[in-house]
Amino acid sequence: MADLSRLFNPRSIAVIGASRHPGKIGYVILKNLIDYGYNGKLYPVNPEATEILGLKSYKSVLEIPDEVDVAILSIPANKVLDVAEDCGKKGVKFLVVIASGFAEAGNEEGERKLVEIAKKYDMRVLGPNIFGYAYTPSKINATFGPKDLAPGHIAFLTQSGALGIALMGWTIMEELGLSALVSLGNMSDLDVIELSRFLAEDTNTKVIAIYLEGLKPGTGRKFIEEMKQVTAKKPVIVIKAGRSSRGQIAVSSHTGSLAGSGRIYDAAFKQAGILVARTIEEMFDWARAFSLLEIPRGERTVILTNGGGVGVLATDAAEESGIPLIDPSTELKTAIKKAMPWFGSARNPIDLTGQALVENYIEALEILNESPEVDNIILLYCRTAVLDPVELAESISKLKSKFRKPIVAALVGGEDVARAIKILNKNGIPAYPGPERAVKSLAAVLDYKRYLDRKIGRTI
Amino acid sequence: MADLSRLFNPRSIAVIGASRHPGKIGYVILKNLIDYGYNGKLYPVNPEATEILGLKSYKSVLEIPDEVDVAILSIPANKVLDVAEDCGKKGVKFLVVIASGFAEAGNEEGERKLVEIAKKYDMRVLGPNIFGYAYTPSKINATFGPKDLAPGHIAFLTQSGALGIALMGWTIMEELGLSALVSLGNMSDLDVIELSRFLAEDTNTKVIAIYLEGLKPGTGRKFIEEMKQVTAKKPVIVIKAGRSSRGQIAVSSHTGSLAGSGRIYDAAFKQAGILVARTIEEMFDWARAFSLLEIPRGERTVILTNGGGVGVLATDAAEESGIPLIDPSTELKTAIKKAMPWFGSARNPIDLTGQALVENYIEALEILNESPEVDNIILLYCRTAVLDPVELAESISKLKSKFRKPIVAALVGGEDVARAIKILNKNGIPAYPGPERAVKSLAAVLDYKRYLDRKIGRTI
Numbered sequence: 001m002a003d004l005s006r007l008f009n010p011r012s013i014a015v016i017g018a019s020r021h022p023g024k025i026g027y028v029i030l031k032n033l034i035d036y037g038y039n040g041k042l043y044p045v046n047p048e049a050t051e052i053l054g055l056k057s058y059k060s061v062l063e064i065p066d067e068v069d070v071a072i073l074s075i076p077a078n079k080v081l082d083v084a085e086d087c088g089k090k091g092v093k094f095l096v097v098i099a100s101g102f103a104e105a106g107n108e109e110g111e112r113k114l115v116e117i118a119k120k121y122d123m124r125v126l127g128p129n130i131f132g133y134a135y136t137p138s139k140i141n142a143t144f145g146p147k148d149l150a151p152g153h154i155a156f157l158t159q160s161g162a163l164g165i166a167l168m169g170w171t172i173m174e175e176l177g178l179s180a181l182v183s184l185g186n187m188s189d190l191d192v193i194e195l196s197r198f199l200a201e202d203t204n205t206k207v208i209a210i211y212l213e214g215l216k217p218g219t220g221r222k223f224i225e226e227m228k229q230v231t232a233k234k235p236v237i238v239i240k241a242g243r244s245s246r247g248q249i250a251v252s253s254h255t256g257s258l259a260g261s262g263r264i265y266d267a268a269f270k271q272a273g274i275l276v277a278r279t280i281e282e283m284f285d286w287a288r289a290f291s292l293l294e295i296p297r298g299e300r301t302v303i304l305t306n307g308g309g310v311g312v313l314a315t316d317a318a319e320e321s322g323i324p325l326i327d328p329s330t331e332l333k334t335a336i337k338k339a340m341p342w343f344g345s346a347r348n349p350i351d352l353t354g355q356a357l358v359e360n361y362i363e364a365l366e367i368l369n370e371s372p373e374v375d376n377i378i379l380l381y382c383r384t385a386v387l388d389p390v391e392l393a394e395s396i397s398k399l400k401s402k403f404r405k406p407i408v409a410a411l412v413g414g415e416d417v418a419r420a421i422k423i424l425n426k427n428g429i430p431a432y433p434g435p436e437r438a439v440k441s442l443a444a445v446l447d448y449k450r451y452l453d454r455k456i457g458r459t460i
Numbered sequence: 461m462a463d464l465s466r467l468f469n470p471r472s473i474a475v476i477g478a479s480r481h482p483g484k485i486g487y488v489i490l491k492n493l494i495d496y497g498y499n500g501k502l503y504p505v506n507p508e509a510t511e512i513l514g515l516k517s518y519k520s521v522l523e524i525p526d527e528v529d530v531a532i533l534s535i536p537a538n539k540v541l542d543v544a545e546d547c548g549k550k551g552v553k554f555l556v557v558i559a560s561g562f563a564e565a566g567n568e569e570g571e572r573k574l575v576e577i578a579k580k581y582d583m584r585v586l587g588p589n590i591f592g593y594a595y596t597p598s599k600i601n602a603t604f605g606p607k608d609l610a611p612g613h614i615a616f617l618t619q620s621g622a623l624g625i626a627l628m629g630w631t632i633m634e635e636l637g638l639s640a641l642v643s644l645g646n647m648s649d650l651d652v653i654e655l656s657r658f659l660a661e662d663t664n665t666k667v668i669a670i671y672l673e674g675l676k677p678g679t680g681r682k683f684i685e686e687m688k689q690v691t692a693k694k695p696v697i698v699i700k701a702g703r704s705s706r707g708q709i710a711v712s713s714h715t716g717s718l719a720g721s722g723r724i725y726d727a728a729f730k731q732a733g734i735l736v737a738r739t740i741e742e743m744f745d746w747a748r749a750f751s752l753l754e755i756p757r758g759e760r761t762v763i764l765t766n767g768g769g770v771g772v773l774a775t776d777a778a779e780e781s782g783i784p785l786i787d788p789s790t791e792l793k794t795a796i797k798k799a800m801p802w803f804g805s806a807r808n809p810i811d812l813t814g815q816a817l818v819e820n821y822i823e824a825l826e827i828l829n830e831s832p833e834v835d836n837i838i839l840l841y842c843r844t845a846v847l848d849p850v851e852l853a854e855s856i857s858k859l860k861s862k863f864r865k866p867i868v869a870a871l872v873g874g875e876d877v878a879r880a881i882k883i884l885n886k887n888g889i890p891a892y893p894g895p896e897r898a899v900k901s902l903a904a905v906l907d908y909k910r911y912l913d914r915k916i917g918r919t920i
Contacts, residue, residue: 145845146843146874158769159769160767160769160770160772162767162814162842162844163770164769165844166767166844167872169873169876169877170843170873170874170877172874173875213772241776242772242775244775244776244780245779246779246785246808247772250768250775250809279773279896279897280773280872280894280895281896307623308710309619309620309621309622309671310620310622310626311710312620312701312702312710312711313701315707315710316703316704316722318704318706319704319705320703320704348706349710382625382626383606383630384622384626385604385605412623412626412630412740413627413629414606414628414633416629417626417629417630418633433741434739434740436738436739436740437739
């Protein structure tokens, strides 16, 4: 397995093609690296500048009086090969090639030569045709997207640049924390497999989410075998674009990669233990759950609600997605009855009723947390006049460290409920605006748990 | 068909059980009616008050020196029958019975008597066991939920009170405008069928969205036949809670209504031409499209994007949901090519590329609007540095009146993209945060169009 640690934890980064002009990609990347707080050494390279953004600039990478772990090439495609040679001579370890104009535009020859040069000097290549990469534990934002990234435990690999950049702002708004964000581009050298294998060992990453358009021809078997190694350690969620016949055509005109039918990919994903999401929203819903929860000890689940309707919707979604809802024992029912108004229901879904207050929720959660009958809790809330959602979210968040069982939450309501959802997510409790989304996210976690259990079963 | 016009356009409303105490339901309902701006006559009734919230209060409904169209009964169940008698004597036309404690709690006898009294005096009953109702064209918010409601063209009928109240704030946040919001409760008299039939004729309503737990035993055939009359005039979307076996049990313990298997209901919905949504989010996604769009003239659809990835995802979703994507003619391709950078694609999805500016979008939209090859447009946007989403949304909104074809939009990005989505929705262009949601909403509109076409085909 390739050692990519110096790509994600570089001691120094050269930005070749760094620019003084704010409209230029070479300016944005350098500025993002500075502003996001990368604290290794940064070397702008530009033949016409002596200083860029307050940093001493070099005419060539060869002039840098230091080792260079990563070189980011923000230069036109026709200059990439020469600069790659220089980087090789300099002893650079990783080339991050932003430029487009390679295989995706019919220039397979240029791309082949780039990889040859890299091989000759023992360098690895990310790209070309990418918007860069980010790794929050090292405070690296080497993209030309927005400056900010929310740190967290989701590694997101994307074969679409535009989508990747657009989702950067979205993940912040949605309280989705990222460990890594990698633009895959043409995958001339480093590909989704090698990056996933590295991230599977990365202690800062708990889940790998992949937007995939297609694999390189002939890599299907390798993909399955190697991704099995990844899914044995970390959950992997993929959204495969180009599933439909017209989508496949769109993919091949867009990236030049081999699309292949949705069905073939589904079979491969299944063999590799990869979870398949159908929408971007779903992929990140699941990633949120994996990034915040530990793998459950069991599957036995209860629904706790203050509204009958959302309780029923969650029940339907649970049954449809294979989550076993328990029938609480008489003992548990008696205990839980004390946490609710007399007209509540201690069956599953447990209905605290619209009269429920914060203390009812907390008391019920504490009982469920202690109960040996329960492995997982689906917590639902409908906005009522008597229970402030922000207060509820804060109270639950305070108890977070006491809860040993996975909790997923869904809260329905307006602006204050949206704030409460953010509070829960920030405090490590995956929270969603609808019951079905919470339930399906827990279902994905349980699917992965079952996969691991089967794997262990087989090994023994 | 029952004439419910005085329920939704009453000249006067009595709030029986109006209260001076802010914690009481009888206070909240009266206050909501005042604050939301109902401009008919309002009569608080309370045996112990002479004035409530600045209005003269009456000891009994019989003392009101005026006709009363609607009486809202915010009193305990055990007082409802006597007050209903008084209302009958007074000549009240509609009883809106908030109280619980009837059939849902085993008191079928009380509920039967209530309906008997109503029949005797030619009154109709909404409820019991409801949180009230609202009708924005008449500025009526007779609920004990939040004060505000966004006016619009979606009528929402709900058999879950908690969910209905929680969704009031949510619809405001999501820019979902409502014409009516009706809590169905026990449907002792007025039921989902009669309310839908009235709303089908209501010029302020463009789509009816229903959260349904179950129908009364023996009303299945009637439901299908009468709802056919409704769907001939307005699209109806339903989310059926209690589809699963455990969900059915939860429903019967929760409302006492007959749940019935999901499959039986699906067959009935299909026969009646009702669209079935699987989640609350999906129901309102579709309702948003129906409430803002006219029924398309045809099905031929193009995707317009500035990002290849979202274009492919939308293509997959379109093919999966049966939306025919056209192959643009050479003529159309030549025209559209002028609206984009040279490396863009004029195939479908039309890719303006990440370099696209507002003027590229506008020019392309104008060409597509004029083209006889195109019926519908799916407009996609990924946040880029060169194109401000708010500016894009405002420019498109300005042209809204020129566009004769349905447009659905999906915009991916952070906070400013969320603002742009709100702007589009406010200006009548259904907009969503993900490509799949926009596509599936258009698919629902086309499904309904096909249903109407088949219906007309049959009649001829």
